[in-house]
Every structure is written in C-alpha cells, then in structure tokens.
Amino acid sequence: MEEYVLLMRLDILTKGAQPSPEQMQQYMKQYQDWVGGIAAQNKFVGGTGLSTEGRVFKSNNVITDGPFAEIKESIAGFITVRAKDFDEASKFAQACPILKGDGNTVELRKIVSVHEKGQ
Amino acid sequence: MNQQQLIPHLFRTEYRKIVSVIAKRFGFEYLEVAEDIASDTFLTASQSWGLNGIPENPTAWLYNVSSNKAKNYLQRHNVFEGKVVPAIKRDSVDERTEEIDLSPQNINDSQLKMMFAICHPSIPRDAQVGLSLRILCGFGIEEIADAFLTNKETINKRLFRAKEKLREENIKIELPPDADIETRLDTVLTTIYLLFNEGYYSMSQDKTVRKELCFEAMRLCTMLVENSATNKPQVNALLSLMCFHASRFDARVDTRGQLILYDDQDVNLWNTDLISKGGYFLNAAASGNRISKYHLEAGIAYWNTRKEDTHEKWENILQLYNQLLQIEYSPIAALNRTYALSKANGREEAILEANKLDLHDNHFYYLLLGELYGALDKTKARTNFEKAYSLAKTQLEKHTIQKKIDEL
Numbered sequence: 001m002e003e004y005v006l007l008m009r010l011d012i013l014t015k016g017a018q019p020s021p022e023q024m025q026q027y028m029k030q031y032q033d034w035v036g037g038i039a040a041q042n043k044f045v046g047g048t049g050l051s052t053e054g055r056v057f058k059s060n061n062v063i064t065d066g067p068f069a070e071i072k073e074s075i076a077g078f079i080t081v082r083a084k085d086f087d088e089a090s091k092f093a094q095a096c097p098i099l100k101g102d103g104n105t106v107e108l109r110k111i112v113s114v115h116e117k118g119q
Numbered sequence: 120m121n122q123q124q125l126i127p128h129l130f131r132t133e134y135r136k137i138v139s140v141i142a143k144r145f146g147f148e149y150l151e152v153a154e155d156i157a158s159d160t161f162l163t164a165s166q167s168w169g170l171n172g173i174p175e176n177p178t179a180w181l182y183n184v185s186s187n188k189a190k191n192y193l194q195r196h197n198v199f200e201g202k203v204v205p206a207i208k209r210d211s212v213d214e215r216t217e218e219i220d221l222s223p224q225n226i227n228d229s230q231l232k233m234m235f236a237i238c239h240p241s242i243p244r245d246a247q248v249g250l251s252l253r254i255l256c257g258f259g260i261e262e263i264a265d266a267f268l269t270n271k272e273t274i275n276k277r278l279f280r281a282k283e284k285l286r287e288e289n290i291k292i293e294l295p296p297d298a299d300i301e302t303r304l305d306t307v308l309t310t311i312y313l314l315f316n317e318g319y320y321s322m323s324q325d326k327t328v329r330k331e332l333c334f335e336a337m338r339l340c341t342m343l344v345e346n347s348a349t350n351k352p353q354v355n356a357l358l359s360l361m362c363f364h365a366s367r368f369d370a371r372v373d374t375r376g377q378l379i380l381y382d383d384q385d386v387n388l389w390n391t392d393l394i395s396k397g398g399y400f401l402n403a404a405a406s407g408n409r410i411s412k413y414h415l416e417a418g419i420a421y422w423n424t425r426k427e428d429t430h431e432k433w434e435n436i437l438q439l440y441n442q443l444l445q446i447e448y449s450p451i452a453a454l455n456r457t458y459a460l461s462k463a464n465g466r467e468e469a470i471l472e473a474n475k476l477d478l479h480d481n482h483f484y485y486l487l488l489g490e491l492y493g494a495l496d497k498t499k500a501r502t503n504f505e506k507a508y509s510l511a512k513t514q515l516e517k518h519t520i521q522k523k524i525d526e527l
Contacts, residue, residue, distance in 0.1 A: 029438070033464070036441025037472050040453040044445055 001082045003045055004089040007107040008098050009073040012052050030097035038081055038092055047079025073103060080111065122168050129177060130161055131331075134257040137185045139229035140221055142254075143292040144189075147236065147285045150254075152192060160185040186219035229292070230255060231346055234339060236285070236292045238307040246281035247310045248317065253278060256314075256335040266317055266332060294348060304349060308357050308413065311336050315361050319368075330368060337361050344400070355404035356413035362397035363420035366390040378515060386426055394424050415443040419455075433462035450478050454487050466491050482510035486520065497527050 011017045019027060038044045052074075056064045076098070083089035086108075093108045134157050141153035160181055174180040237250045245267075252258040252266065264274045295303040318332025340358045343349040370388035371379050401417050418439045422432050440456035453476055461469030470491050478484035485507035492500035501524060508520045 029434075032438055032441045033460070036437070036444055036456060037475070039441070039444035039448060040456050040472065041475055041477065042448045042453070044448070 001084060002089075003080055003111040004083055004086075004092075005078055005080050005109050005111055006047075006089075006093050006096065007078050007109065008076050008096065008104075009107065010076050010098055010101060010104040011072050012074050012076050014072060027097065030100075034095060034097050035079060037095075038079075043082045043092070045080035045082055047077065049077035050075060073105065086110065122165075122173055125173065125177065126161060126165055126168070129164075129181065131257045133178060133181050134158075134161065135255055136226045136230065137181070137221070138254055139233045140219065140226055141185070141189050143229040143232055144219065147282075147290060147292060150282055150285065154254075156185055156188045156192060159188060182221040186221060189219045227342065227346075231342055231349070232292045232294055234307055234342070235294055235303055236290050238303070238310045239285070239288065239290050240303075240306055241288050241290070242281055242284055244310075244313070246277055246284070247306075248313050249274060249277050250281050251310055251314060251339070252332075252335075255339060256332075258335075266329075297348070300348060301351070304343075304351060304354065307343070308340075308353065311340050312357060312361075312413075314339070315364070319364060333361070333365050333368065337365065344403075352404045352407045352409070353411035353413050355400045356411055356417045359397045359400035359404055360413055360417035360420050362393045362400060363417065363424055366393035366397065366424060380519070381423070389424065397421065397424070410442070410446075412443055412446050415439045415446070419443070428462070430463065433459055437463040450481055451483070453478070454481075454483050458487060458490070461491055466495060470495075480510070482507040482512070482516070482520075485510065486523075489523065493527075501527055 035044065035047075054065075054074075058064070081089060081092050083092065089108055089110075093106045096106045098104045099106060137157040137160065138150075138153045141156055142150050145153060163184055164177075164181060168174070168177075234251070234255060237254060238247050242250070249263055249267075252263045253260075258266075260271050260274050260278075264271045267274065294300070315333050315336035318329040318336065337358065340354060340361065343354045344358055366389050367384065369390065370384040370386070371381075373379055397417070397420070401421060404414055404417065416439075419436055422436050422439075425432055437456065437459040440452060440459055444452055444456060457469050457473045457476065460472055470488070473484075473488055473491060476484065485503045489500045489503035489507060492503060504520055504524045504527070508517055508524070511517045511520055
C-alpha cells in the first residue's frame with residue numbers, strides 16, 4: 001500500500017462565493033459521507049480542514065497574510081489515504097464532492113518521505 | 120440473607136477492597152500475600168460465623184480481622200526482613216507499623232490506584248482484563264475461566280505471568296503524574312470497555328455472570344467519574360455508552376440465553392432508568408475539545424435507544440459512524456456504517472459502497488448484502504444469505520440466517 005495526499009482547493013475567501021448555512025450543512029454531509037466511505041474501506045490515514053487564517057512566506061523575507069497563492073482558490077483541507085496505486089487513489093479523488101463546484105480542484109500527490117528521497 | 124448467601128456476597132464486594140488496601144500498603148511484590156490474607160479472612164469468617172453466628176456488622180468484622188492478619192504478617196515479616204535484609208527502607212518500615220487503613224476513602228483511593236497499576240501499558244491486554252476481574256472485581260478463578268470460555272489452569276497461568284510482570288517492571292500502586300493521566304487513562308478505559316464487552320457479547324450461557332461483568336465494568340468507570348483527577352469527558356462518555364447498552368440487557372437475551380435481534384426486541388424490557396443515566400453522562404461528557412471514540416459510540420447507542428425509524432435518527436447514526444471510522448477502523452463499524460447509509464441515503468448507494476468493502480471472509484458482510492438486496496433483487500439476496508450461512512460460526516447464527524432465507 002502507498003499513501004497519497006489529496007489537496008482540496010476552493011474559493012474560501014470571496015464573500016459572494018460562500019455557501020449559505022443550509023448549503024454548508026449539505027456540503028458537510030456530502031464531504032463526511034465521502035470521507036466515511038474511504039474510512040469504511042480502511043483506507044483513511046488522516047487529514048483535516050483548514051481555517052481561512054494563514055500566512056504565506058516567500059523568498060526575500062516577503063510575508064503575506066491569508067492562505068492564498070496567486071490564485072483565488074486556497075487549500076481548504078487535505079486528507080491522506082492508503083491506496084495500492086495511483087489509479088485507486090484517483091478514484092477516491094474523483095469522487096470528492098467539492099468537485100461539484102466550479103473552479104474547485106483536488107490535487108492528488110503521492111507521499112514520498114524525505115528519507116526515501118535521500119537514498 | 121443467611122450465612123450461605125452472605126459470605127459469597129461479601130466476598131464479591133469486600134475481597135477486592137481488602138486486597139487493594141493491603142497491596143497498596145505492602146507493594147506489588149506482596150500482591151499474593153494480600154490475596155492470601157483476604158482469602159484467609161473469609162475462611163476464618165465462615166468458620167467463626169458458623170459457630171458463633173453472624174456478627175452485627177459483618178463488613179466491619181471482616182476489615183478488623185483482615186487488618187489484624189495483615190499486622191501479624193508485618194510483625195513476623197519485619198523480624199525476618201530485619202535479619203536477612205539490612206534495613207534499607209527505614210521509612211517504609213516505620214510506615215508499616217501503622218494501622219491498616221480500611222476507611223471508605225482509603226478503600227476507594229487504593230482501588231483507583233490499583234486500576235492504573237493493573238492497566239499499565241507493559242501488561243498484556245488479556246492479562247489486564249483477567250487481573251481486573253480478579254483483583255478489582257473479586258471474581259473467582261472459575262468465574263473468570265467461564266467468562267473467557269477457558270479452563271481454570273489457563274487463567275491461573277495467565278494471572279501468574281501478569282503478576283510476575285508487575286513485579287519485574289516494578290510497577291507502583293499509584294496514580295500516574297497529571298501529565299500522563301490522559302494517556303494512561305486510555306488503557307484503563309480500554310480495559311473497562313473490554314470487561315464490559317466480555318459480559319455483553321460473551322458466549323457464556325450463564326446470564327448472571329455476564330450481567331455482573333457488565334455492572335462491574337460500570338462500577339469501575341463510576342469510580343473514575345467520582346474522582347476529580349480522572350473525571351474526564353471520555354470517562355463520562357464511556358459510562359454513558361455502557362448505560363445505554365446495559366439498558367437493553369434483559370431485552371436482548373431470551374429465557375434460554377438466546378440472542379434476540381434489535382428489531383425483534385420488546386421495548387418494554389428496555390431499562391428506562393439506565394437510558395436516562397446514559398443521557399446524563401452523555402451530557403456530562405460534552406465538554407473539552409477532544410471527541411473520543413466513546414463519545415461517538417455513546418451517540419450511536421443513544422440513537423439506538425430510540426426505536427422509531429426516522430430519517431433524523433439514521434442521518435445522525437451515519438455521521439457518527441463516518442467520524443468513528445476516521446478515528447478507528449473496525450470491520451463491524453464499516454458494516455454498520457453501510458447499513459446506516461442505506462437507511463439515510465438509500466439502498467442503491469449503500470450497495471455500491473458495500474461492494475467496495477474487502478470483508479469477504481466475514482459472514483456479517485454477506486448478511487448485510489443480503490439485507491440490502493432484500494427488496495430489490497431476491498436472487499442476489501439469497502446468494503448472499505447462503506454465503507453468510509456457510510461462513511457463520513455458531514448454530515445460533517446459522518439458525519438466524521436460515522430464517523432470513525426462508526422469509527425471502
């Protein structure tokens with residue numbers, strides 16, 4: 001088994017793009033059902049949502065407030081899953097309910113530990 | 120209560136207290152001595168009470184006699200130690216000349232400390248449960264053997280090895296330091312929960328023993344709730360969970376000891392007193408910011424005390440299972456989650472999810488698939504039930520599955 005991280009990006013800052021409380025509840029259910037389904041297969045390793053507060057550190061001592069890069073979608077959360085290969089991990093990623101929203105993305109990355117790299 | 124009933128009853132309630140107090144005082148290297156003194160006290164009681172009648176206050180009598188026996192032992196032992204061992208531990212020897220303190224407060228204190236000592240991480244799990252039954256719950260070796268469906272010899276060996284380990288590791292009968300309480304508490308709670316499950320799910324036919332196991336587990340957990348150092352949210356959550364489960368004790372087993380499934384249970388046999396206690400401790404558990412698996416399981420158990428098949432109920436159960444599985448995976452939680460999914464989101468979705476589960480050696484898996492296909496596809500339902508039948512381990516399970524096949 002290999003481990004993969006799924007980085008979920010969506011617009012969490014633009015006011016007009018934010019869901020109503022009722023929508024939010026619906027999104028959370030879809031999200032929890034999705035993660036629960038992965039966990040029920042014993043393929044969930046860990047993960048969390050992220051708050052909108054944050055800071056970005058750049059070279060030359062540049063620090064900016066906000067959890068953003070150069071695009072309006074920020075990382076809203078990530079989970080780590082176990083999968084036998086990229087194909088299986090891709091299936092988890094494709095089923096992620098945030099993909100129902102325009103512009104949202106899930107980035108799938110295989111985990112390589114620093115030690116492994118150095119070998 | 121006559122003497123024949125009284126002594127076994129007192130043995131169950133007082134033996135453990137005497138052992139804990141004496142062992143805490145003497146240290147683990149004298150655990151067997153403490154057990155001997157306690158057993159000997161009961162032997163003296165049965166002889167003396169038979170001749171002279173039951174004393175006015177039997178419990179006080181037992182404390183008094185055991186305390187004298189302990190002091191006698193100390194005196195003899197001090198002489199021996201004084202000759203053989205050079206007086207290294209002056210302080211502890213001085214302390215040993217004091218009275219044996221069998222006040223309610225010291226009894227509770229000793230038992231609590233004993234709980235943490237027995238549930239030390241270096242003691243294997245099954246030995247922790249065995250030792251807890253023996254030393255904290257006053258179970259006889261035969262009763263422990265019965266609970267584990269094994270023989271006395273195996274239990275004796277297991278307890279012997281566990282006690283050896285306690286000595287080797289030089290484990291002290293004391294509460295862990297504040298900083299370690301949370302982690303050490305986890306092991307204690309696991310042991311209590313195992314103890315409870317041993318009674319709740321045991322294959323043992325003896326319903327009384329099983330029920331007592333459950334109530335002993337609840338008693339130990341109550342002690343933790345009553346002590347401010349250990350009264351944590353997860354402890355309340357576990358107690359709540361056990362109350363909810365125990366509320367169905369009389370409804371889930373029939374007079375012949377056969378299991379009655381949830382759907383077929385007589386709600387009138389559910390113990391409303393325990394249900395409201397469960398609710399009380401669940402509320403008490405709702406503080407702090409850590410959600411333990413006991414919180415989630417207690418939440419599920421709470422919804423299961425409401426028999427009406429509402430969407431709200433199943434949606435809540437589904438979300439609790441979703442979270443529980445993220446904390447700790449278990450096949451049974453995965454299967455129950457899929458069942459809740461069928462109730463909350465529909466059978467089709469649940470079947471899709473069920474097919475992703477890799478539980479092909481588990482008869483409950485096929486039982487679930489059979490249930491899910493039930494109304495949609497009778498052929499598939501039958502195939503799955505038949506597979507479950509061939510994998511089922513006990514006659515009782517096979518019987519229940521056969522009934523489902525016949526009902527198709």
